[in-house]
Amino acid sequence: GAVVSQHPSRVICKSGTSVKIECRSLDFQATTMFWYRQFPKQSLMLMATSNEGSKATYEQGVEKDKFLINHASLTLSTLTVTSAHPEDSSFYICSAPTDTDTQYFGPGTRLTVL
Amino acid sequence: GNSVTQMEGPVTLSEEAFLTINCTYTATGYPSLFWYVQYPGEGLQLLLKATKADDKGSNKGFEATYRKETTSFHLEKGSVQVSDSAVYFCALETNQAGTALIFGKGTTLSVSS
Numbered sequence: 226g227a228v229v230s231q232h233p234s235r236v237i238c239k240s241g242t243s244v245k246i247e248c249r250s251l252d253f254q255a256t257t258m259f260w261y262r263q264f265p266k267q268s269l270m271l272m273a274t275s276n277e278g279s280k281a282t283y284e285q286g287v288e289k290d291k292f293l294i295n296h297a298s299l300t301l302s303t304l305t306v307t308s309a310h311p312e313d314s315s316f317y318i319c320s321a322p323t324d325t326d327t328q329y330f331g332p333g334t335r336l337t338v339l
Numbered sequence: 340g341n342s343v344t345q346m347e348g349p350v351t352l353s354e355e356a357f358l359t360i361n362c363t364y365t366a367t368g369y370p371s372l373f374w375y376v377q378y379p380g381e382g383l384q385l386l387l388k389a390t391k392a393d394d395k396g397s398n399k400g401f402e403a404t405y406r407k408e409t410t411s412f413h414l415e416k417g418s419v420q421v422s423d424s425a426v427y428f429c430a431l432e433t434n435q436a437g438t439a440l441i442f443g444k445g446t447t448l449s450v451s452s
Contacts (some may be wrong), residue, residue, distance in 0.1 A: 268444040332382035
């Protein structure tokens with residue numbers, strides 16, 4: 226099946242720094258990618274929809290200036306958490322639909338902000 | 340709005356026991372329904388799906404039937420194995436193709452030998 230990768234898998238940073246997370250579709254092109262956030266023992270919550278060649282669409286309550294999304298190509302979307310704070314610590318997951326609309330998920334990135 | 344509700348865990352079973360994880364949904368129109376599994380340390384994997392009423396999705400011995408009359412998509416397996424220990428997520432996709440999924444909170448299954 227299709228593969229979606231994320232990098233890094235785990236990152237620890239100091240409060241106030243910025244962290245970039247990459248999401249790549251390895252064997253298919255994706256004009257749309259989705260970014261989710263998963264809190265411990267909770268569900269995945271959609272943060273934003275990343276659109277190749279245009280601005281991302283953010284869900285209500287998600288700060289677009291804090292969570293910068295760039296869909297640089299048909300195989301790469303990046304999420305940058307700017308000026309990270311401890312409350313941003315979470316598990317971030319991306320997904321991408323194939324041309325048959327099957328969603329494939331990345332393995333996730335564990336962010337810990339000290 | 341659209342939402343998914345699934346039974347809270349954890350669910351603890353012995354090997355070869357019967358498994359049911361309940362899932363109900365609220366949605367307008369005719370959504371597609373999914374079960375995803377997340378093994379420890381891994382990403383979400385599609386387990387099975389159903390795209391219309393009365394469809395039955397099945398994979399690896401797991402089954403779920405799309406019941407529109409009860410707005411349910413319960414996951415079942417007749418005989419669980421230790422390797423089935425994971426977190427299971429029920430999800431829906433609205434009838435607009437290519438949209439993000441809406442997930443339930445997940446149910447942790449722990450199977451002991």
